[in-house]
Amino acid sequence: MIMALKRKLKKIVNSLSIFMLVGCSYYSMAGSIPANINNVYIPLIENDTAEFEISENLTSKITQEIAIQNILKITDDSNSDSTILGVITSATDGPFTFDSNEQVDEYRFSISLKILWVDNENEKNLIEKTFTGFGNYSINNDPSSDGIDNDNDGILDENDDDEFGDSRELAINIAINKIASDVVNSILSTW
Numbered sequence: 001m002i003m004a005l006k007r008k009l010k011k012i013v014n015s016l017s018i019f020m021l022v023g024c025s026y027y028s029m030a031g032s033i034p035a036n037i038n039n040v041y042i043p044l045i046e047n048d049t050a051e052f053e054i055s056e057n058l059t060s061k062i063t064q065e066i067a068i069q070n071i072l073k074i075t076d077d078s079n080s081d082s083t084i085l086g087v088i089t090s091a092t093d094g095p096f097t098f099d100s101n102e103q104v105d106e107y108r109f110s111i112s113l114k115i116l117w118v119d120n121e122n123e124k125n126l127i128e129k130t131f132t133g134f135g136n137y138s139i140n141n142d143p144s145s146d147g148i149d150n151d152n153d154g155i156l157d158e159n160d161d162d163e164f165g166d167s168r169e170l171a172i173n174i175a176i177n178k179i180a181s182d183v184v185n186s187i188l189s190t191w
């Protein structure tokens with residue numbers, strides 16, 4: 001199954017290069033989604049990184065967001081109208097900012113996910129794009145009192161209902177939620 005998907009991915013990437021050579025735009029078939037696309041199959045996102053679990057969490061979050069937005073019917077049948085293939089190409093976790101004593105002030109957890117949304121009947125890409133999400137955190141303080149706007153929404157610490165719990169775990173979830181929301185917006189923008 002995975003091998004078949006990989007072959008398919010490779011085939012798509014190859015045909016994509018040809019498109020790029022002849023100068024066609026490869027991202028987004030702006031305008032309307034093909035009438036033949038009613039459902040989507042979302043296999044487990046591949047993980048090229050050593051960061052375990054984010055693959056399952058990303059896959060279920062993206063699936064959940066598509067279901068909530070009621071964009072496309074989710075199917076577990078690979079003979080679907082369309083397929084979303086994802087590969088986590090990087091996951092980094094490290095010092096992001098330093099204070100005046102050169103001590104780490106903020107850490108940043110960052111994930112990059114390459115997404116292909118494929119029209120299976122016509123064997124073409126509806127979306128081919130890399131999405132990035134990140135969350136900032138402190139290893140010394142709780143997210144609700146670390147002075148960091150962890151989810152980058154302009155609301156800080158105790159004023160933000162989203163800033164609580166384990167700081168690194170929160171940063172990972174923020175990154176995953178951001179990517180899932182951007183993927184859904186990207187699908188919607190092809191309408």
Ligand SMILES: [Ca+2]
Pocket residue numbers: 149150151152153154155156157160163
């Ligand atoms: Ca915030």
Ligand SMILES: [Ca+2]
Pocket residue numbers: 142143144145146147148149150156157163
């Ligand atoms: Ca905070």
